[in-house]
Amino acid sequence: MRSKLAEAFYKNAAKMPEKMAIWCDGESMTYAEMANLVSRYSNLLLKNGVVYGDHIAIPMNNSIESVALLFSAADLGVCLVPLNPTLPLEAIVSAMRSGDMKHLIARKAFFVECDKKGGIQVEGVSVCLDGEYGDTVPFAQIETMPDSRPACEKITGDESLILTMTSGSTGKPKPIDISQNNKYDRAMAHIRVYGITKDDRILAATPLYHSLAERLVILPMVLGATSILLPRFTPALWLNCAKEQKATFTIAVSAQLAQILDALSKPDAPSIDNFHCIVSSSALLEESVKYKLIEKLNCEFHEMYGTSETSTITNICFQKTANKQKSVGLPFDEASVRIWDEDDARDCIPGVVGEILCKSTLACKGYYKQEALFAASIYDGYFRTGDLGYMDEDGYLYFAGRKKELIITGAVNVYPNDIDEIVRRIPEIEECAAFPYPDDKLGEIVALAIVPKEQEEVRIRSVKAYCARHLADFQQPHKIFIVDALPKNALGKLLRMNILEHIGALGLDN
Template structure:
């Protein structure tokens, strides 16, 4: 199926049930399906044709989700872009994608104006009341369009959206994600999450990013209500969850850490919360233990990339706080393969490695993308014989639990020895004075690279470089201990919550 069928089917099955909620706004499944038809008709009457790209520049809003489905119904391809980028950065991405139309939220019309000389002739629609020369308003376009049902001309293997990778290690690449990629991932996630139709999903991560989209698609496939936050704020997340009785949510580890350290955590009734799905970066075991203890809900971890979606899951039954040694160790893993996925660990020559041997993680599943838009060489280098080369380092144990040790580009090579930053970061988070921490390698004439800690100290606490080094030395082999420690007020993150080690290296 194409993903717009989610709206049509739920409009028939649950016509009055809320599909989307944001603040005081509610949209039923039937109303959403009608708006999706109107949007598809509006786009087609403007001369857009199957396979054209439409860019979206907006913070989280109900319109963002209906645009995804409206484009799908018209056979068009969404190009969601990060609203925090500068006009020059946006022009680089949009110049590569060459969209036929840009739909921009009122808050970002100034950026749209700045784009005019960089991308002359780009048509625009505006969501909201802001004025932009020659740009019609989104609601006016929908109101003028017919609500005649539209059947998508797309196939399930056609591209649904171009998601630009988060760029934590380099320039963004446009991942071509198909309808099938997302629907196949949804079925995998149903199994992992134990999803039910009564679930209510709290959307707090950015809707231009794959994480929020696959979580929404998964639960919308079941007819579940989506409660949308414009942007993540720990206090607002807690208040909204309690008010709307949300049962599931996706958070990245840095967001979970923010919730755990939020002053209002104990003030809200979180009894409706059934499950937190987490991923998108390393989860320090110390943070996970605190989350299991404080939030009193189930947890599922998903491992994957924008290009692979979820390849493995650490399911709720694996999250055992007081289990035996094997169960304790599994808390640091990324779980086992999804139903539809297979994982291999290979060496630099693509030869398979045995249990416990560290190598590059390869993934094969229906959720793996077909390639990168306009980058055939990058596609050929990354997808070989149906296997996606993730750039992550890890190993499988005897029971095929996946343990990630680092990104290939984040690994520190000091004195010719491989040092995995994730291992050191896990130790740092056990120190009571550490709020957040990241480990990077910095150039060194003698050692090639030296292990460097960049840490944020918990408010009211004190911490010295010597204390950090001694804490690591007590729990790690001597060669792994940091040689440098830098303290900062905050770590640079992208809007989806991932720590940008690339920016740290530039700043030190």
């Protein structure tokens, strides 16, 4: 059997060879050109000893070649392990060991940096994407490869296609094992929910070593639509690209959308009216940001909730659910949700906060070679997300925060998101985050980190007075720190549990 992902792509190339398949950083390819590139990439890998079932590490940059590799891997039954190229070498080596990576594809600068630190060894082939280096195979060799699609008839769909690396509390990589069928079925579910068609131009603006961008480049290729891939994200690049390339659909992380709104608010901002749907992902978006984006972009605005392990679990369209503005929506047809009270070992009644458990036919295979760890995250067939939330009487899910971020002060549960929502209303504040601070008497107390707006001054006394008026007694911040920035990951998602360490490193925790 052939790969469903690759089959869908090649069928689109046969049906519409001259249609633009992908655009990235000023370059574009038709479906015919992209099919030739995918086939040549497959033949390059085969010639250099890559076989069915092998794992390939790739410090992944956003490029047309990276997307071609994704479909090449699917067609050959090979597994890719996309890595953040900015990670320290030690972290990359650790990830490679966790993922049993046999081959390596990277840019010359990566190999140079590795050699400065003792080098990096792989059992199989190393391919240099942009030139010649040492004993690596130059990617330019692809020009001599045949553009005929190689035969690989033993694909079942259960083959690992992507190992997505995340870190547990110990810092040891957890390779999330996503099969070919997972990726295909996830794409089909999103096409259905968001009404995506072959006429769409789908914008991807997150790194390809994250599952979101992978989803956004797979969607158009299996549907016959057009992929618009940003090489990197800045608000200005996003706006200009969205306008010039006439993007019609995207999923963006909430941190990006907040920056995009700031850019749209400037006098010289372009006017954009080509989107029919935008989806917010990764973390809750402020309500005021949602409303302003809806007004400025004039399109359907959705919010989704999910995990890398389970894919998207819930979705909501805000224009269609005026009375559910703080919800993250109803479950996909493929999913179900429970709210679990661990202390009483029972499901929570509507309105009561507990841990979000979810089950989905879109879920991953598990953690690669860490079966016991994955099994520990399953209860009664449901994945334990580590997130807190509640459901209302209508079955809508509401996100309350990460379980490990819960502040327990004197046996009282305090949800930091509730505090953030109130404090960020202070006009002088750009960002804020409540977090747990250790205390001898209460175990933990509420602390608050604040980033002032540019050229604004935030007075701690004024913040305390505001909190006294608008927050409950148990929510009052006992410590307030003014900082230039909050710790975030590569997608701009707040790392709340790193704030205390961040403040200590700044010398503010005295």
